[in-house]
Structure formats: structure tokens, C-alpha cells
Amino acid sequence: MTSQLRPLTLHDxxxxxxxxxxxxxxxxxxxxxxxxxxxxxxxxxxxxxSDETYFGFMAELGGQPVGGIGLMEIEFPPHPAHPDxxxxxxxxxxxxxxxxxxxGIARQLVEASESEFRTRGLTYxxxxxxxxxxxxxxxxxxxGTAEMEKVLIPDRSPATGHLVIAQPDGHPNHYTNWQKxxxx
Amino acid sequence: MTSQLRPLTLHDxxxxxxxxxxxxxxxxxxxxxxxxxxxxxxxxxxxxxSDETYFGFMAELGGQPVGGIGLMEIEFPPHPAHPDxxxxxxxxxxxxxxxxxxxGIARQLVEASESEFRTRGLTYxxxxxxxxxxxxxxxxxxxGTAEMEKVLIPDRSPATGHLVIAQPDGHPNHYTNWQKxxxx
Numbered sequence: 230m231t232s233q234l235r236p237l238t239l240h241d242x243x244x245x246x247x248x249x250x251x252x253x254x255x256x257x258x259x260x261x262x263x264x265x266x267x268x269x270x271x272x273x274x275x276x277x278x279s280d281e282t283y284f285g286f287m288a289e290l291g292g293q294p295v296g297g298i299g300l301m302e303i304e305f306p307p308h309p310a311h312p313d314x315x316x317x318x319x320x321x322x323x324x325x326x327x328x329x330x331x332x333g334i335a336r337q338l339v340e341a342s343e344s345e346f347r348t349r350g351l352t353y354x355x356x357x358x359x360x361x362x363x364x365x366x367x368x369x370x371x372x373g374t375a376e377m378e379k380v381l382i383p384d385r386s387p388a389t390g391h392l393v394i395a396q397p398d399g400h401p402n403h404y405t406n407w408q409k410x411x412x413x
Numbered sequence: 414m415t416s417q418l419r420p421l422t423l424h425d426x427x428x429x430x431x432x433x434x435x436x437x438x439x440x441x442x443x444x445x446x447x448x449x450x451x452x453x454x455x456x457x458x459x460x461x462x463s464d465e466t467y468f469g470f471m472a473e474l475g476g477q478p479v480g481g482i483g484l485m486e487i488e489f490p491p492h493p494a495h496p497d498x499x500x501x502x503x504x505x506x507x508x509x510x511x512x513x514x515x516x517g518i519a520r521q522l523v524e525a526s527e528s529e530f531r532t533r534g535l536t537y538x539x540x541x542x543x544x545x546x547x548x549x550x551x552x553x554x555x556x557g558t559a560e561m562e563k564v565l566i567p568d569r570s571p572a573t574g575h576l577v578i579a580q581p582d583g584h585p586n587h588y589t590n591w592q593k594x595x596x597x
Contacts, residue, residue: 253493262493269491273499277490303487306461306505307453309437309446310564310588315457318565321490347565355562366561372592376560377550378539380494381502381531404494408556 232288232295232334234341239278241287241297246271248297248324256359259407277301286341288325288334296325298338300345311353318346318354323362335365380404416472416479416518418525423462425471425481430455432481432508440543443591461485470525472509472518480509482522484529495537502530502538507546519549564589 237245246267253263277283288296299322304315311317320342325334346354355374358366421429430451437447461467472480483506488499495501504526509518530538539558542550 258493262496266491266493266496269497269499273490306457307450309442309450309591310562312446312450312588313453315453343563343565352565353562354565355560358559358561360559363559363561366563369563371561371563374560374562375542375544375547376539376558377542377547377555378494378537378558379527379550379553379555381527381536381538404496407493 232290232337234286234288237285237287242275242278244294245274245297249322252322252324286338288338290329295329296334296338298323298342300342302351316351318351320354320356339369416474416521418470418472421469421471426459426462428478429458429481433506436506436508470522472522474513479513480518480522482507482526484526486535500535502535504538504540523553
């Protein structure tokens, strides 16, 4: 059975938030970090769905949502990959419910997204892939970039000696430790 | 001799453009692609320097510029690495003149940039590293991300059978072929 895709609307706000949290759970992200991110993400998404700078698709099987994907048009300086424009696309929050996997729904969502970008005149796009989705993207012609990241304001936890991130409110951010675990 | 850093100004417009072109030459980017990107980048940078959404530092030795770095504050949905905010930093256009390399100037520019981000309340940053700069960044705590990219609207060149990118004006974009060469 092929899933039906429909454009995202503001009514999908909570569903997208739940899918995103489940996406991070798939990556073994600590629950406290997911919980901490959730309210800021929801507020951000509400604004972005409202002004349609976050768009994309929901996949449905028999009228029930089984997955989704988010898209944005972002600014990046004119670059060899898009030499005439500062516009590029970003894919995010690709998610398919565990029970609906293996039916090509993720691929369907990605292909619809590429097509949507082309329609909007975007000829280059980026995303951050979960390990699980990487083979799908590679088969579709996506390749890794040389992007690097750093969490700033590191401090050493007096208790464990591990690097923790002192946030302005003093609440530690476990992202760096999670990274360490998840990539070794 | 330690280089002196000073903030970028609009007067640095052409110098930054030249440094960026030389940065891409270091990566063996084809000259036609660099030339094609140049006017769009210059127009973009002029706007961004004017409204100070592009900032950063120039490094000088004896009053002469020998390198530079560009910074931006960008929007990205609240994320485990910055759970309370949609603000993150981006470093770009790190460049040191060949005759001034090996004196720690790149490191000085990167450290000043991290400090500038902290001052602005940014606790997470990204960049795209040239192969040459990767060890420097790694030593400073930067690590690779799972970012992937795709050039959309591919078509096959009838002459060579290689993938080329048909731009709206019919001018081919050699980025994909350059990637292939540069990463094998």
C-alpha cells in the first residue's frame, strides 16, 4: 500500500513535535534533553508553521499519519554549489512510525521534498541524517559534507570530571556526553 | 610575532571576497566556478557587512592583513545542542595567506571567534572545514556532524555522460564533478 502525502498545516503542530521527540529517541538521546528542548521547539515551530517558513509533508496510510518531513528555505552565502543565489533548502525531522517502516515511506517523503524544492527554484539542499537514514539518503544521491560543530562554554563537572555545558540557568546540557556515547 | 586582530568593517568587502576566492583555490575549485560565484557573493556580503549580520576579524602583521574569519548568527530549530534557543553561530571564510601560515594565526582567529560567540550568548556553532584546517579544529574540540548535501536538478551531459547541473540559464555547474574529484 502506498502512503498518501499531504502538505503540513498548523494543525500538525503537536504531531510534528511528537514525531521529532521520537526521532531523537531513536538516536538514544537522553529523555531530560528531549524534554528540555520540547517547549522551545514547539514555540519556534508554531511561528514557523504560521508564516509557512516551515513546510513539508505528512504521510498517511488509511487516513492515519505514519510519518512526516519538514522543509525550510535557508540563507547561505552564494557558494560553489549554488553560485548565483544565497538560497538553499534544508530537510529536517524525517520520521516514519516504527510499524510503518520498510514500505518506502521515507523515500517517498524525501523525493516529494526534493521535488518541492525544485518547484521553489532551490537547486541545493542539506540535512542532518540519523545513522538509520543514511543509507537511504546515499542511495538517493546525498553525500556527507565537511560540517563540524562545537559546543561553546564548556566546563568540567566537579562530580564526574566529564565535560558538561553550563547553561545560563546552571542546568547542565548533556549533548556533548551523548555525542561521545553515540558515536563511539 | 603575534598578529593583531581587528573587527571587520564594510571597507574589508573586496579583501574578504579575494580571501574567499583564494580559500576555494586552496581546495582546487575550478576557476570558472569561483568566477561565477564571485558577483553574487560580493553583493550578498555587502548587504551583510552593512547590517552587521556578517562580522568577524581581520588578522594583521605589521599593519598588513594576513588572514581573516567571518561569523554569522543563524537560526536553527531548538536542538539538543542548544535546547533553549533557535540561535547558533556559524564560522566561515577562515583564511590565512600562504606566507603567514604556521604561526598560529588561524588558531588565534578561531579562538577570538568562539569568544565573540560566547559574548553574544551563543553556546553552539558550526562551520565547514577545508581538509587543511580540519586538524586545527579537531585539536580545538570541533567534531564532524552528520550533515549531508545534494545538488538538485541533475541532468546528464550528452557530451561526457557525467552528471552536470543545468542552471536556469543553461550554464553548467561543475560543483558535483569537483566534489567527486576532490574527495576520491
